[in-house]
Amino acid sequence: MKHISILVPEGHTSLTNIEGAHQILSEVNSSLSSMGKPPLFTVQLIGISEETKQRNGLFTVKPDRLIEDIKKTNLIIIPALHGDPIKALERNREFIPWIIHQRKQGAEIASFCVGAFFLASTGLLTGKQCATHWKLANEFRAMFPDVNLVDDKIMTEEDGIYTSGGAYSYLNLLVYLIEKYAGRDMAILTAKAFMIDIDRTSQSPFIIFQGQKGHEDEPIRKAQAFIESNFQAKITVDQLADMLALGRRSLERRFKKATCNTVTEYIQRVKIEAAKKELETSRKNINEVMYNVGYSDTKAFRIIFKKTTGMTPINYRNKYNNEGVFV
Known part of the structure; x- marks a missing residue:
């Protein structure tokens, strides 16, 4: 029998992750x-204190056991820890040596959503792939540059360490783990019982690109503002470099460092975000939307749109436009 330790961290934690994981895994036994x-x-729910208050005391969670009681576990589940990740780490530092010890004994580890920040703080994600909520991808990269963040993925698996993307994608990771431990038939049964969309792999359709402005490089901020105001036009790297009185290589290097995107990638993402909004709110056909955001090549637009969102333009519109299904 596999022992599963669902951590109950101190502070503001996702009770949905804790209770949901406990319920779904217990349902497998049923x-x-x-x-x-x-x-x-x-x-079992595992904590560092016998009673953990959550949401400013609105809820109280009583772990089944404390970390010192668990000599060996097979899987550790780290729920999302909300708020300042540094403060969350400080409150829950006692977990870290126990997690590392269990890992050395062969335990697998799964983090949900922004729980990846806490997992990365242990050093166990260094050099490995990782997913987290797309809204905090830039913050994660800044804090953990040695982790290979893949912010479009629903989940990752590498060497017995699992991570899931934003919010309810933890359900997909749970079903994946159930398939690994209990087989495909049980995974399908569980997915049907809890109405989980099995085999989803990407969170790209849910990403809202807002630009990466959390840096202090003022010329790059100006370049971003220019791109966002003129995305319908053909913008080149040389044009931006001349406008900012920077060398092309210097601009490209600083832009990548500040935004985690190349200039070309940033222009594409701004264009595609504008296209998404038009597809969500208007009845314009695909070609009209394409021209409005500055593309003239239908094939290129469709390829870049699908690469960015994980969906074709028509499928995206049919899913998110409240006017109904288009053909």
Whole structure:
């Protein structure tokens, strides 16, 4: 039987992650029991104090056991820790040596959403792929440059360490883990019971590109503002370099450092974000939207749109436009 430790951190934690993981994994045991089979999991809430207040005291969680009581576990689940990640780390530093010790003993680890910040703080994600909520991708990269953040992914798996993307994508990771531990049939049964969209791989359709402005490079801010105000036009790197009196290489290097995008990538993302808004709110056809955001090549527009959002323009419009289905 696999022992699963769902952490109950101090501070403002996702109770949805904690309760949801406990309920879904426990349901696997119930399903197995109904088939006349033995349970697969021992699921316990693990804390560093006997009582943990959440949401400014609105809720109280009482862990089943404390970390010193658990000598060996098979899977550690780290829920999302909200608020300032540095403060969250300080409040929960006692967990870290225990997590590292369990990892050395062969435990696998899964983090949900922004729980990736806490997992990365242990050093166990260094050099590995990781997903987190797309809204905090830039902050994560700045704090953990040695982690390979893939902000478009619903989940990642590398060497027994798992991470999930934003918010409810933790459900997809849970189903994935159930498939690994209990087989495909049980994963499908669980997905149907909880109405989870199985086999989703990307959170790209949900990303809202707002530009990366959390830096102090003023010329790059000016370049971003120019791009966002003139995205319908053909903007070149040389044009921006001349406007800012910078060398091309210097501009490209500073732009990448400040925004985590090349100039070309940034222009494309601004254009595609504008296209998404038109597809969501208007009845314009795909070609009209394409021209409005500065593309003239239909094939190129469709390729870049799908690469950015994970969906074709027509599928995106049918999913998010409140006017109904288009053909």
